Amino acid sequence: MSRGLWVAQSGAEAQARRLDVIANNLANIDTPSFKKDVATFHEYLAHAEKVQDPHDIPAGRIQDKDFYPLDARDQSYVIMDGTHSMFKQGGLRVTQAPLDVAIDGPGFFEVLTPSGIRYARGGSMKIGVDGSLVTEQGYPLLSADGEASQPQARKISMRDTQGPISISNAGDIFAGGTILASLRVVEFPSTQGLKKQGSLLFENTNPQLVPHDALQTVVRQGVLETSNVQPISEMAEMIQANRLFEQDLKALKTVGEMLGREVSDIGKI
Numbered sequence: 001m002s003r004g005l006w007v008a009q010s011g012a013e014a015q016a017r018r019l020d021v022i023a024n025n026l027a028n029i030d031t032p033s034f035k036k037d038v039a040t041f042h043e044y045l046a047h048a049e050k051v052q053d054p055h056d057i058p059a060g061r062i063q064d065k066d067f068y069p070l071d072a073r074d075q076s077y078v079i080m081d082g083t084h085s086m087f088k089q090g091g092l093r094v095t096q097a098p099l100d101v102a103i104d105g106p107g108f109f110e111v112l113t114p115s116g117i118r119y120a121r122g123g124s125m126k127i128g129v130d131g132s133l134v135t136e137q138g139y140p141l142l143s144a145d146g147e148a149s150q151p152q153a154r155k156i157s158m159r160d161t162q163g164p165i166s167i168s169n170a171g172d173i174f175a176g177g178t179i180l181a182s183l184r185v186v187e188f189p190s191t192q193g194l195k196k197q198g199s200l201l202f203e204n205t206n207p208q209l210v211p212h213d214a215l216q217t218v219v220r221q222g223v224l225e226t227s228n229v230q231p232i233s234e235m236a237e238m239i240q241a242n243r244l245f246e247q248d249l250k251a252l253k254t255v256g257e258m259l260g261r262e263v264s265d266i267g268k269i
Contacts, residue, residue: 005255010077012248014041017080018241025229026238032093033102033121034199034227035085036234042081085202087191090228092220098165099125099133102225103185107217110142110184111135111201112151117142118201119186119194119211121225131159133173137200143181144171156181167221185219186211 018039028034092102101122103109108119120135128134133141133156146154156173158165163176171183188194193206204211 005252005259007077008248008251008255010079012245012252014039014078014080015241015245015248019238019245021083022234022238022241025234026231028199029227029229029231031199031227032123032224033090034229035087035090035121035196036227036229037083037085037196039083040081041078083196085191085194085196086228087194088228089225091226093224093226094222095224096222097124098167098222099127100222100224101125101167101183102220102223103217104220104225105187105214105217106191107185107187107214108202108211110151110186111139112142112155113139113201115197115203117151118197118203120201122219123200123224127158131157133158135200137198139201142184144184145182154184156183167219169218169220171219183219185214185217187214187217188212 018041021037021039025036087106089104092104101109103122108121111118111120118139120139124136125133125141126136128138128140135141140155142151142154143156158175158180161175161180163178166174167183168174171185173180173183188204188209188211190209193204193209194202195205197203
């Protein structure tokens with residue numbers, strides 16, 4: 001009977017973690033270029049976790065389950081497998097700010113972080129203290145020019161620029177009609193290997209997933225990509241997760257009461 005406690009407990013814990021993911025999505029509704037996360041779950045059977053030893057002779061009284069190795073079907077638990085990001089295109093909001101840049105399409109900007117190259121979808125860029133073009137978080141954006149193996153040499157310098165700054169649809173940066181650099185914009189054959197770091201950066205965790213030059217992407221200057229979180233949909237998922245969490249708590253309470261009755265009734269025999 002105690003197995004039921006762990007089954008219900010695993011379900012309640014999974015729904016609680018799902019609620020954390022939904023709450024984070026709702027908190028980033030107004031974060032430019034934010035991509036919503038979805039919690040994924042998987043089920044495992046307890047007998048699959050045990051090491052089968054053909055020479056392990058049961059000690060003591062032999063029970064029915066000793067003759068049926070699949071008798072652990074009731075020990076089925078829910079585990080949170082992790083989260084993955086939904087890369088659906090967000091809306092485009094015009095700001096007319098020269099350093100507000102959005103990506104229209106499946107591409108990403110290359111960004112240099114202390115942990116290496118990461119990928120971003122744009123946002124409110126600015127000029128850093130060293131004169132380089134950086135993201136809102138302070139990470140330098142990389143140029144398409146130069147050796148890929150030397151990202152430090154591919155920082156885009158905006159020092160001593162003269163004239164208005166303009167950015168073409170291909171990512172070319174101009175200052176007063178003079179080209180300064182070209183933003184490195186890439187696309188991936190699949191987004192399954194991209195893992196979110198923080199709220200706006202992504203890491204390529206699959207060495208087989210090699211980025212290539214953007215073919216279906218347009219860079220929009222003076223525009224911000226809005227979050228792709230849909231408030232109504234997230235609220236509906238939150239209500240569902242809350243109800244499932246409450247059902248698991250009721251199951252825990254019911255199993256606990258049954259165990260209590262079992263102990264008290266056996267004591268009367």
